[in-house]
Amino acid sequence: LDYRRYQLDVMAYASQAAALDVRILLFTDHWLSPISDLAEVTIVSPLEVASPYDTLAPAIAQMEALTAQIVSTLGDDARARIERIEKVRHANAVTLDSDAEGQTVGPRKTAGPRKTPGPKAAKQDDKA
Template structure:
């Protein structure tokens, strides 16, 4: 099934065109998304420190006909966020098309949509952070998305160094987190059926001054309210499992950007790695 753009992603994309008061509403929504959107207009206005008409003007700017419509769409989105492969299997209609033809139909559009929907400025912010060699990069993900974290870290190890996966073992994990501070950058991968442990990690490291890049889906992980940069990917799939193919394409764009940003630094490091590897080949 082809995805529509999530409410949180629309809010982030439109904040730049809003009035100061409207931006307060958008940030209040993102900070405790989606719970803040399910409150009353008065409660949301109080949370944002604005008037109720400002809340309604903001929703109108996003294209909603009113607060009831906004909440209806939000509730529909919540149902989609929580769907499991088992539930998807039970609800899916039968199909006679082959897996190959379904993949050819779905995946190219999902990749293209992911790359064209993402604002250039957001990608550039992520590239600049990842290219800052004064920052120590730590990446972490969930049960499946940890593979994406590992893929990114392997590239960063070669291009800039000072990059690592967050260890899974409790002793090693504590050692990796105990000295976290303002010179740390975390790249967190969190996709729907979001993991509470990843959210708690984001809260802990941002409280200590670390910065966060979030890679997530169109519904946006709750970590979006804590992240400096949010990189959403589509998850359209030829199967009942969400696809990480679009997210992988986004990582390829990130890596290409880091190579461009580092220039000769990346080239020199790659040459040194090649030389150091020779005795072991």
């Protein structure tokens, strides 16, 4: 994914991947991310709407449609791969529904702002 206000880290990552002969599928806007020069396939979506902010709704729809088609085409192999990826995600507590031991946990039961590690934590502590 690379949309207007293209990020240098995303471009660097794509360049490194291309150097390793990784096949790149790019979702971008009609201005075309510089990554389109590296991509094997580029899928373009409109972003402009009446509000002052761009929308990613068409891009999300494109990604969901492509993902659904891939999963449908690959069948059980795709489902097994997704399950393996989910195990890795849980084992590394990548998302809020996993704890540090990789166990699935329920929704957060405490009210109020979440204390997060990193620079935001110091700002949150000052407000407490």
